[in-house]
Amino acid sequence: MVHFFAAIDQFATAEVFASILAGCIWGTVAGALPGMGTVSALIVALPFAFGMSTEASMALFLGIYVTSVYGGSISAILINTPGTPQSAATVFDGYPMARAGKADLAIGWATLSSLVGGLFSLVVLIAAAPALARVSVAFGPAAIFALILFALTCIAWVSTGNTVKGLMAGMIGLWLTTIGPDDLTGYARFDFGLPALAGGLSLVPVLIGLFALSEVFHRAAFYFDAKPPEVTNVGFRLPPFAEITLRTRQFAKSSAIGTFIGILPGTGATAATFISYSELRRSSPRRENFGKGEPDGLIASEASNNAVTGGALIPTLALGIPGDGGTVVLLGVLTIQGIVPGFDLVNNNPQILTGAFLVILFANIIMFGLGAVGARLFARIMAMPEPVLMGMILLLSLVGAFVVRGNSLDILVAVVAGIAGVLMRFAGYPIAPVVIGMALGTTFEGKLRQGLISARGDFWDFIRDPIALSILVLAAIVVALPVIRRNWSRTVKSRG
Amino acid sequence: MRRKVDITLSTLLLIAAASFFAVTFTDQFDVPTFGGDVGPAFAPRGYLLVWMALAATSVLQALRERDEEPLEVNLRQLVSVAAVAGATGYAMTVVGFVFSTVPGVFLFCWAFGYRKPIMLAVLSLAAPLTIWALFTYVFELLLPRSPWFHLI
Numbered sequence: 001m002v003h004f005f006a007a008i009d010q011f012a013t014a015e016v017f018a019s020i021l022a023g024c025i026w027g028t029v030a031g032a033l034p035g036m037g038t039v040s041a042l043i044v045a046l047p048f049a050f051g052m053s054t055e056a057s058m059a060l061f062l063g064i065y066v067t068s069v070y071g072g073s074i075s076a077i078l079i080n081t082p083g084t085p086q087s088a089a090t091v092f093d094g095y096p097m098a099r100a101g102k103a104d105l106a107i108g109w110a111t112l113s114s115l116v117g118g119l120f121s122l123v124v125l126i127a128a129a130p131a132l133a134r135v136s137v138a139f140g141p142a143a144i145f146a147l148i149l150f151a152l153t154c155i156a157w158v159s160t161g162n163t164v165k166g167l168m169a170g171m172i173g174l175w176l177t178t179i180g181p182d183d184l185t186g187y188a189r190f191d192f193g194l195p196a197l198a199g200g201l202s203l204v205p206v207l208i209g210l211f212a213l214s215e216v217f218h219r220a221a222f223y224f225d226a227k228p229p230e231v232t233n234v235g236f237r238l239p240p241f242a243e244i245t246l247r248t249r250q251f252a253k254s255s256a257i258g259t260f261i262g263i264l265p266g267t268g269a270t271a272a273t274f275i276s277y278s279e280l281r282r283s284s285p286r287r288e289n290f291g292k293g294e295p296d297g298l299i300a301s302e303a304s305n306n307a308v309t310g311g312a313l314i315p316t317l318a319l320g321i322p323g324d325g326g327t328v329v330l331l332g333v334l335t336i337q338g339i340v341p342g343f344d345l346v347n348n349n350p351q352i353l354t355g356a357f358l359v360i361l362f363a364n365i366i367m368f369g370l371g372a373v374g375a376r377l378f379a380r381i382m383a384m385p386e387p388v389l390m391g392m393i394l395l396l397s398l399v400g401a402f403v404v405r406g407n408s409l410d411i412l413v414a415v416v417a418g419i420a421g422v423l424m425r426f427a428g429y430p431i432a433p434v435v436i437g438m439a440l441g442t443t444f445e446g447k448l449r450q451g452l453i454s455a456r457g458d459f460w461d462f463i464r465d466p467i468a469l470s471i472l473v474l475a476a477i478v479v480a481l482p483v484i485r486r487n488w489s490r491t492v493k494s495r496g
Numbered sequence: 497m498r499r500k501v502d503i504t505l506s507t508l509l510l511i512a513a514a515s516f517f518a519v520t521f522t523d524q525f526d527v528p529t530f531g532g533d534v535g536p537a538f539a540p541r542g543y544l545l546v547w548m549a550l551a552a553t554s555v556l557q558a559l560r561e562r563d564e565e566p567l568e569v570n571l572r573q574l575v576s577v578a579a580v581a582g583a584t585g586y587a588m589t590v591v592g593f594v595f596s597t598v599p600g601v602f603l604f605c606w607a608f609g610y611r612k613p614i615m616l617a618v619l620s621l622a623a624p625l626t627i628w629a630l631f632t633y634v635f636e637l638l639l640p641r642s643p644w645f646h647l648i
Contacts (some may be wrong), residue, residue: 051635164557168509168550175516175543179633183537187527189536213581220577220608221569375643387608388619391601392583398588398597403637406591415585419578427502445539455531463635 007354011055019056020359023271025374030064031071031260032083032378033389038068043212044393046204046329046400046439054337054352059359061333065326066118066363069269069305070371073110073298074378076287077103078234086269086305089277093290093297100293104375109298111371112238114392117303118364121262125317126357128263132318132345141451142462146471147197148444151321152437153475161367165429173437174444176201196409204332205401205410207419209426210431212397213323216390217422223386236372236378239295248298250280256303262311264323269308276304284450310360317341317353321440328439328478336404353464412431438460502558512552515545554645576607597624 018275023045029300030041041064049057070086077094090110097106122189138148179190180200191197217249251394254276261272279302334341345353370378401414421431455461463469519525525537548594584600602620610616631637631645 026615047631048635050629050637160555162554163638164550164553168547168554171543171550172509173545175540175547177510178536178540178543184533185527185536187524187536189525189540190516217578217580221571223609224570267574341556381551385610387610390608391605391610391619392623394584394603394604395597395627398585399627399631399639400591401629402588402593403641408640411585411588417584418581422574425502426498427497427505429505445560448539449533452534453532455532457534484586 003350004040004356006351007358010351011059011358012032013055013416014333015056016059019052019059020362020366022312022447023060024045024134024363024370025394026070027064027067028074028253028367028370028374029381030083031068031087032074032382036068036086036389036393037072038065039329040085040088040393041068041213042326042329043208044396046208046333046401047396049333049336050403054339055355055400057333057337058352058356061330062359063363063366065330066306066309067367067370070111070118070264070367070380072305073114073302074375075108075209075370075382076111077106077212077244078379079382084269086091086308087269087301089301090298092301092444093292093294094116096385097295102237102293102319104237105237105239105372106293106298107371108237109241110302111236111368112244113254113299114306114371115364115368117255117258117306118309118360118367119301121307121356122360122364123310124259125310125313125352125360128314129345132314133343135464135470136319137343138467139467141447142218142465142468143471144380145323145444145447145451146446146465146468146475147319148380148440149178150475150478151315151323151440152433152444152464153478162372162400162428166433169424169431170433170437173434173439174441176434176438177441177445183442184449185322189333195326199300201438202395202404202407202410203328203435204404204412206417207325207332207435208397208401208423209414209419211432212393213418213434214421214431215426216393216397217418218425219386219390221422222361236375238372247296247299250296251282251303253283254280254300254303259311261304262308263314269305272304275302275417276300300380306364311354313356313360317345317356320330320443327437328435331439355394382408395403400467401461499558499561501562503555504552506551506558510548510555512549513547516547517541520544545646564602573607573609577604578605578641580604592645593639594624594628594648595642596640599629 009249025043028454030036030044031038042061045060045064048060052060069084069086072082072091072095075083076087076090077098080091080095082088082091096108097103138451140266152174177200181188181198188198257276257279258269258272261275262269277297277300280285280296284290284296286294287297295324312323312327313321313330315321316331318341320331322328325415331341339345339349339352398411401410402408404410425430451462453457463472519539520541525535527536529535533555553594580600580603584596584604587596587600590596598620601623604615605620610636631639638647
C-alpha cells in the first residue's frame with residue numbers, strides 16, 4: 001500500500017496524464033494505419049523519450065504499447081485490412097459484421113474485448129511480475145545464461161516462416177553484440193580498425209532500421225496507387241448487457257490464452273490470436289456462425305491479443321528478458337531512463353513498478369474511451385496518403401537513431417539496417433530474433449563467462465546448478481518436441 | 497523472385513559468417529585469458545559456427561525450393577526510396593538536420609509516388625522545422641547541425 005501511494009505521488013502529474021493520453025491516441029491511430037504496427041509506433045515516439053522524465057516516458061510508451069494492438073481492429077473491421085498482424089483474425093468476423101451494417105457494434109465488441117483482455121492480463125502481471133523478480137535473485141550466472149538460451153530457442157522456434165532462418169537471425173543478433181570492446185578484457189573485437197566501430201553498435205539504431213525503415217522500404221516496393229480506402233458505417237455501439245454476460249466464458253478463455261502465450265518469449269499476439277480463435281471456434285456454442293460476423297470470433301481475437309500485452313511484460317519487467325520487438329523497445333526506454341528491470345526494479349524502485357501498473361490500467365480505460373468517441377476520427381485518419389505517412393516515419397526514425405548517443409554514425413547504421421531488413425523480409429527471414437539476440441547478447445556472453453570463471457573453467461558446473469539444468473532441459477524439450485511429434489505422427493500413419 | 501533473393505542472401509550470409517570466423521583467428525583475438533575465462537574469441541566463434549551451419553542449411557533449403565509465382569514488386573520505387581533515404585541520412589551527417597530533411601522529405605514522398613507538389617512543399621518544410629524546434633527549444637537536445645550555423 002505504501003508503494004501504491006508513493007506511485008500515485010510520483011505519477012499523478014499533468015505531464016504523465018498528457019503523456020498517457022498522447023500515447024493512447026498515437027497508439028490507436030498507428031495501430032489503425034495498416035502497416036504501422038506496434039513496434040513502428042513505439043519507434044517513431046522513441047526520440048521523445050530523451051527529453052522526458054522517467055514517469056512521463058513510461059506513460060507514453062506503455063500507452064502506445066497497450067493501445068496499438070487495439071487500433072489494428074478498427075481497420076480490420078472497417079476496411080478488411082488488419083492494421084497490425086495481431087488483428088488478422090479480427091477480419092474474419094469483424095468485417096462481415098461491418099458489411100451487414102453493424103460496424104458500430106463490431107467496434108463496440110472489439111473495444112470491450114480489448115478492455116477485458118487488457119485488464120485480465122494486468123491482474124496477472126501485478127500478481128506474477130514482483131514474485132518472479134524476487135525468485136530471480138536465486139538465479140546465478142549459469143541460470144541466467146540458461147534462461148536467455150531458453151528464450152532465444154523459443155523465439156527462433158516460433159519465428160514466422162522458417163525455423164532455420166529464425167535461429168540464424170538470432171545468431172546474427174548475438175554476434176552483432178560482439179562488435180566493439182569486450183566487457184571482461186577491454187580488447188576491441190570486429191572493429192576492422194575503424195574508430196566508428198570501436199565503441200560497438202547501439203541497439204536502437206539497428207532496431208529502428210530493421211523494423212521501421214525496412215517497413216518503409218517494403219511498403220515502397222508494393223505501393224502502386226494512391227487510392228484511399230473506402231470506409232463506411234463508422235461509429236461505436238456497446239453490445240447489450242445480456243449478450244455480454246452470455247459470453248463470459250469466451251472472454252475469460254481468450255484472455256487466459258492471450259496472457260499465457262504472452263509470457264512465452266517470442267510467441268506474441270499474432271500466435272495468441274489464432275490459437276484463441278481456433279479454440280473458440282472449436283468450443284463455442286455458436287461455432288457455426290464463425291466467419292459470418294459472430295461476436296465470439298471478435299472476442300477470441302481482441303481479448304487475446306490485448307491480453308498478450310500484460311503477459312509479455314511479465315518476463316520483461318521481472319527478468320529483463322523481452323519476448324518481442326515491442327518489449328525490446330520498452331526495455332530500451334527503461335534503460336534510457338536508467339531503470340534496470342528485475343530484482344532492482346521490484347526492490348529498489350517499487351513505486352516505479354506500481355506506477356507502470358497504474359499507467360497500464362489508465363491506458364486500458366482511455367483506450368475504451370477513445371474507441372467510444374474517436375472511431376469516426378480514426379477512420380478518417382486511415383485515409384491519410386501512405387507516402388506522407390512513410391515520409392514522417394523516415395524523418396522520426398532518423399532523429400531517433402541520432403539522439404540515442406548523439407552519434408552521426410548511428411544514422412547510417414539505421415539506414416544500412418533498414419536495407420538489410422528489407423532484404424531479409426524478401427528472403428523470408430524473421431526480424432524480431434535479430435533484435436532480441438542483440439538485446440540479450442551482452443548479458444548472455446557475460447553470464448557464460450562469469451559462470452565459467454566462478455567454476456574455474458568447468459562447463460559441467462552449469463549442469464550442476466539445478467535451476468540452470470531445469471531451464472536447459474526445458475530448452476531441449478522446446479527444440480525436440482516438434483521433431484518427436486513429427487516422427488510420432490509418421491509412425492502412426494505408417495501403422496495405418 | 498523470393499527464391500533468388502533467398503539463395504543470394506543465404507549465400508552472402510554464409511560467406512560473411514566464414515569471413516568473420518576467420519577474423520577470430522587473427523592477432524586481434526589472440527588474448528591471454530585468466531582464471532577459467534574462455535576469452536573474447538569464444539562466444540563469437542560459437543555464434544559464427546552455428547551461423548555458418550544454419551546458413552549452409554538455408555542455402556540448401558532455398559536451392560531445393562520451387563520457384564513461386566513472380567511477385568509484383570515496384571522495384572524502381574523501392575530503389576529510389578531507399579536511395580533518397582540513404583542520401584538524406586548521409587546528408588544529415590554533413591549539412592545537418594534541417595538542410596538535409598527539407599529536400600529529403602520532399603524527394604522521399606515524391607519518389608514514393610505522392611504527386612501534390614504544393615502540399616508536399618508545405619509538408620516538407622513544416623514537418624522538419626517543427627521537429628527541429630521541438631528538439632532544440634523544448635527538449636533541449638541538439639539534432640545534427642550544419643557547419644554554417646550554430647543551432648541549425
